[in-house]
Amino acid sequence: MTDKPIQPWQRLHPEFKLNGLPIALEALEDVAYSLTKEGEAFEREYGEFLLDWLDQSEDIWVKTSGSTGAPKNWKVKKEHFLASARLTGEVFELFPGRRTLLGIPGSFIAGKMMFVRALVLGLDLLVVRPSKNPLKKTGGRFSFVAMTPYQLSHSLEDISRVETILVGGAPIAKSQVQQLDGHRGRVVASYGMTETLTHVALREVHPKFEPSFQALPGVHFTTDDRDCLCIQADYLGLESLQTEDLVELIDSEHFIWKGRLDRVINSGGIKLFPEQIEDKLDALIPYRYFIGSIEHNHLGRQVVLFIESEEVPVNLLEEIQNLADFEKAEKPKRIHWFSQFEELHSGKVDRLKTQNKTPDQVSELQIQ
Template sequence: MSDLCEADSLFALLLAGDEGAPALLAPERPALTRGGLAQQVRRVGSALAARGIAAGDRVAIVLPNGPEMAAAFLGVASHASAAPLNPAYRAEEFAFYLDDLDARAIVLAEGVDSPVRALAAARGLPLLELAVPQGAAAGVFELAGKGSAAERGRPAGAEDEALVLHTSGTTSRPKVVPLMQCNLLASARHIGEVLRLGPGDRCLNIMPLFHIHGLIAAVLSSLGAGGSVVCTPGFNALKFMGWLAGDQASWYTAVPTMHQAILARADRQPEAARAAALRFIRSSSSSLPPQVMLALEATFGCPVIESYGMTEAAHQMTSNQLPPGQRKPGSVGVPAGPQVRVLDDDWRSLPTGAVGEVAIKGPNVTPGYQANPEANRQSFRDGWFRTGDQGTFDADGFLTITGRLKEIINRGGEKISPREVDEVLLDHPAVGQAVTFALPHPKLGEEVAAAIVLREGQEADEQALRAFAAERLADFKVPRRWVFLEEIPKGPTGKLQRIGLARQLGLAE
């Protein structure tokens, strides 16, 4: 493990290491070295300084996935505060986030027709347009409004805000999560230590870069260890195997739905999957079905490391271990950076085997939600943060997440973990994907429902799946409503979302 992540600021981290080593790569683009990336970050700082933007000021970044997005994030976060927004947002969504964040400027690709342009004009926000010179290395761009060398931006420090994101807000108004440079550096260091990353490692990033997973687990952890990252245009199952081979990646990280899509393609190219010579595969952001983990290991011939992360923790909290350490299918591993406890409703620690709410404390954890005293009162105490996830530790110190507290189905007083039902359904040979969710019920309050995607060429009806589940689950856990789909709706980061699924599918009024 490199000591680069011991740097006390993002800018110091980017200045450290071998200047000639590759840092950012992209399909069909020349690689950008660490030295070249440091120069690009300085240019971004100058552009911000020319607009009067400095530490503490928030800059919205509206860019597609790719090396420019990665470099823009690093440049802005090193001098101010980066606020990445999903480029697919509609005008109303952009308006909400720009106002909620109090953004000082917007970074947008030159010539892109986005509703954010009109919003910038209406609010008097500077629009910094990004242009990529012909033949430029991955991540190199020019930014309108850049200053002269005399106007070089002053890098921000460890205690300054570097990144600001919103929670998903599936059941309430999204909460603003500010993260300091020290939070990001700690999380990148934790990830690098767990995965034993070094200068020879190369991550193939397929995660969106407006989300904590891709920004920290793929980009910053790689650079913090002296390694490199391949910045793809975004997840594409048809191109994945080609990217993997072409850029000689040693690992990739993704959400379970992406892993499942990759498996479907890799099954048709088993020799190519083995030839990829991955050192490991990482999974995070939602629970990885044990069946998918085992299939990935068999297909690619390498360990699959499931980790547990969330925005408020600058991503990683726990992780399974690389060999010769343990990894347990269905578990999210052992504490991997912060302290982790399971608490009761009164903030008291519960013993091994007991189920309670997972709480964390450590240098990677946000200091608190912005302008939300009630949420802070409920979620933070003495440095501890309640995650909203329900879980339990086993005798080996491995944590299993039994469900998101808000996702637990309450069927007439009987509490049901939807993940438990998912895993049973996925054991059926015809089931490719399964998402169990709550369906409103006039008498019971909630009923158990399941959305199913069948494997290609396989058949199964409601009667068959109900009988299969009834042999393996208590009667009250067996889904009463079944929905067969070609594709289950996903969130913008590729995660399957239980909350609100009944409404999305037209099953709830």
């Protein structure tokens, strides 16, 4: 790259470190190439991204997660990556030299953005193999770590070493919030997607709990006639990004997320939000699960609990029947058991394919 002009996205912060070692622009391309050829699978993902990032093109292609439909390629200007990274740095006070941990796959936009933040802000980035507890085999303290709710639940014994944990990819359940009691650090839930280059809104979870998401500076929200969120973010070049997320809009900068429109269950004329039901079940079920529905002659759709497990606990049906904070219509009438769920390329559960798959076992619930 020495015979070509240096582009804005190729200007590394002088304090940037990778795995504790300073690295200059001239060497970064060699490192990226080496990762693609000799690295483990997760390292190859980051190597390929870095090679794309460091070329002369003003744009880069990323793939959406597929959680709201078929995955698609999304063309993004690198200047928007830079703007997003700088804004995150301001919001979370990520000053040069701050130590951060990257333990999520490079196929996720969140993983790509963690790398860009480190390059732009001069962070000391430690990259580890993605696992349910990315902190386990690390030492020392971290200023900033991005995690999924699943990782957070499995990292509780180590999170005392982290100042701020940014949680995304799925909603945080009430039971997870309760598990944070005594933790001295800060935990923040994020709202965003590939198209918004991760978060455009944040919600404090711990030590202070906020029920609503607050827009990042420069972001504004409206809703359409379905009460689905619409996003305006000039720094990302988004004049009006229409989502399928049902929300309670408080004002142009605050909303309460209710669930996905394409997952709403109309059972007997009552609209039910699977994500809200899942939140109530979280403390009860130790397996991977979700709420879906099947056709029903009288109700239209019948609520079904889908569980991934080799075992079928005999007492689970009784425990669900005895839950006090459920509305009658919310209680699942059936459980479909699977030894393995169908998955999207991102690792998230493919709810639609799983619901259309023949279960390994069915349990009927007699809930009055």
